[in-house]
Amino acid sequence: MAKEITPRAENYSQWYNDIVKKAGLADNSAVRGCMVIKPLGFGIWENMKNQLDKMFKDTGHVNAYFPLFIPKSFLSKEAQHVEGFAKECAVVTHHRLMNDPNGTGVIVDPSAKLEEELIVRPTSETIIWNTYRDWIQSYRDLPLLINQWANVVRWEMRTRPFLRTAEFLWQEGHTAHATKQEAIEEAEMIHEVYARFAEDYMAMPVIKGAKTANERFAGAEDTFTIEALMQDGKALQAGTSHFLGQNFAKAFDVKFADNNNKEEYVWATSWGVSTRLVGGLIMTHSDDEGLVIPPRLAPTQVVIVPIPKPNETIMEVAEKLEKQLKAAGVRIKIDRDKKKRPGFKFAQYEMEGVPIRVGIGMRDLEKNVVEVARRDTKEKTSVPVDGLDRYIVDLLETMQNDLFQKAVDYRTAHTSETTDMEEFKGILENKGGFIKAHWDGTTETELKIKEETKATIRCIPNDEEPSDGKCILTGKPSKQRVLFAKSY
RNA sequence: CGGGGCGUAGCGCAGCCCGGUUAGCGCACCUGGUUUGGGACCAGGGGGUCGCAGGUUCGAAUCCUGCCGCCCCGACCA
Numbered sequence: 001m002a003k004e005i006t007p008r009a010e011n012y013s014q015w016y017n018d019i020v021k022k023a024g025l026a027d028n029s030a031v032r033g034c035m036v037i038k039p040l041g042f043g044i045w046e047n048m049k050n051q052l053d054k055m056f057k058d059t060g061h062v063n064a065y066f067p068l069f070i071p072k073s074f075l076s077k078e079a080q081h082v083e084g085f086a087k088e089c090a091v092v093t094h095h096r097l098m099n100d101p102n103g104t105g106v107i108v109d110p111s112a113k114l115e116e117e118l119i120v121r122p123t124s125e126t127i128i129w130n131t132y133r134d135w136i137q138s139y140r141d142l143p144l145l146i147n148q149w150a151n152v153v154r155w156e157m158r159t160r161p162f163l164r165t166a167e168f169l170w171q172e173g174h175t176a177h178a179t180k181q182e183a184i185e186e187a188e189m190i191h192e193v194y195a196r197f198a199e200d201y202m203a204m205p206v207i208k209g210a211k212t213a214n215e216r217f218a219g220a221e222d223t224f225t226i227e228a229l230m231q232d233g234k235a236l237q238a239g240t241s242h243f244l245g246q247n248f249a250k251a252f253d254v255k256f257a258d259n260n261n262k263e264e265y266v267w268a269t270s271w272g273v274s275t276r277l278v279g280g281l282i283m284t285h286s287d288d289e290g291l292v293i294p295p296r297l298a299p300t301q302v303v304i305v306p307i308p309k310p311n312e313t314i315m316e317v318a319e320k321l322e323k324q325l326k327a328a329g330v331r332i333k334i335d336r337d338k339k340k341r342p343g344f345k346f347a348q349y350e351m352e353g354v355p356i357r358v359g360i361g362m363r364d365l366e367k368n369v370v371e372v373a374r375r376d377t378k379e380k381t382s383v384p385v386d387g388l389d390r391y392i393v394d395l396l397e398t399m400q401n402d403l404f405q406k407a408v409d410y411r412t413a414h415t416s417e418t419t420d421m422e423e424f425k426g427i428l429e430n431k432g433g434f435i436k437a438h439w440d441g442t443t444e445t446e447l448k449i450k451e452e453t454k455a456t457i458r459c460i461p462n463d464e465e466p467s468d469g470k471c472i473l474t475g476k477p478s479k480q481r482v483l484f485a486k487s488y
Numbered sequence: 489c490g491g492g493g494c495g496u497a498g499c500g501c502a503g504c505c506c507g508g509u510u511a512g513c514g515c516a517c518c519u520g521g522u523u524u525g526g527g528a529c530c531a532g533g534g535g536g537u538c539g540c541a542g543g544u545u546c547g548a549a550u551c552c553u554g555c556c557g558c559c560c561c562g563a564c565c566a
Binding site for chain 2: 004011273343
């Protein structure tokens with residue numbers, strides 16, 4: 001069973017690749033570092049997107065769309081920003097191809113060179129702030145609360161499906177505010193939205209906190225992050241929300257007149273989550289039999305498998321259940337395939353992570369029951385046909401909560417605290433996970449720890465109580481523990 | 489870009505070292521039949537520029553050279 005998936009214990013990254021491939025989430029493509037997102041993978045992303053979009057709109061944001069291309073000159077207007085992204089940009093230099101005069105095929109037409117090269121957006125701050133300059137004159141134009149769903153390109157050296165691809169799908173919010181305080185509140189509010197989404201929908205517990213100066217987004221004054229812990233003990237940065245100060249307003253000369261007609265630069269935020277979340281979802285819940293998807297994001301929540309194959313009596317029960325569950329808002333499908341045997345289908349749906357499987361066969365129907373199997377625990381229960389719809393609706397909810405709790409328990413078991421550098425290294429080596437430790441607050445120390453241990457400061461957690469201590473590396477005084485881990 | 493591995497049917501592999509008829513196996517696929525409560529069985533069948541380009545040779549999947557691509561480990565990163 002599940003004979004095609006490498007066990008996690010044997011080789012975690014191979015396990016991850018196997019899941020992506022065998023469950024049919026994504027394929028490698030003809031383009032280096034770019035994946036084809038298959039219907040199951042895209043279905044999960046669509047559900048994420050729909051929920052997030054609703055949450056953004058509920059908090060006052062609207063969607064818009066900006067160009068894929070950014071004039072090269074824009075990128076150089078914010079010094080920090082260009083430094084952060086310059087090394088990984090795809091550049092458009094020409095606009096035409098021609099037949100190769102020396103043979104077959106096409107070549108770039110040298111006469112079609114662009115006056116100014118275009119950069120395929122790695123993120124859209126620059127083109128958006130260049131546009132905002134024209135949109136903002138007065139405090140009455142603020143706040144401007146805009147989100148866009150888009151693809152971006154970052155020419156990464158090493159890619160992995162969903163976790164790091166050269167092209168990825170994401171949303172990027174870009175907001176403009178009259179005051180510093182309001183912008184900070186916006187960034188914090190979105191930070192909260194991300195955390196709520198991760199925990200309530202992905203069933204993926206996250207630590208909320210601020211990034212250190214060293215780990216901050218290029219061009220940000222403050223970066224808030226949600227950090228999740230994967231099953232191999234490595235951390236995943238799952239979403240970031242940035243307070244950009246007036247950096248972009250100054251770079252793109254975006255000013256507004258306040259109510260005293262005094263000209264001020266605008267305060268900004270930006271924030272994003274990407275298809276990386278799908279990778280986080282996989283690594284949080286899945287097991288050696290395949291994908292496990294939390295019910296709220298599962299493209300198919302319930303599958304009905306007639307045993308051994310569809311007949312009139314079975315289909316009557318199946319279709320009635322389908323109708324009831326659809327009415328209750330459950331995403332359900334009936335497997336009407338007569339060619340494949342039940343055992344094959346069971347294995348297949350387990351691989352694909354469908355949360356609940358309902359097996360309906362004549363033997364059970366004589367006793368007026370069906371078999372309900374849950375994907376997360378592999379538990380099978382005989383459930384009376386009467387009241388089955390209610391049972392399933394409740395079970396989906398239970399599974400959602402159980403998955404979250406299981407992930408919380410894992411994280412708790414893999415969160416350590418230490419004051420000793422050797423112990424710190426030992427924990428990283430043997431157990432992994434989050435480590436809370438004191439830090440003297442300098443980038444120099446942070447980098448030295450990274451060099452020695454490969455661990456980075458994931459965040460300065462919001463809910464960490466202040467406590468006096470000594471930096472784990474330098475012994476200098478520290479007021480608060482920070483969260484270390486190896487990360488993706 | 490450094491270090492390691494690998495490119496042979498959709499997938500997984502054997503053949504290569506030691507060159508020699510028509511390139512093979514398992515899974516998948518197609519047809520027919522028998523099956524059907526945890527990945528069915530039998531029979532028949534289709535599918536290959538052996539990663540690409542050059543070279544050596546009477547003859548290359550096999551030997552030589554160059555290139556390309558992929559995977560794993562590192563540096564970069566969401």
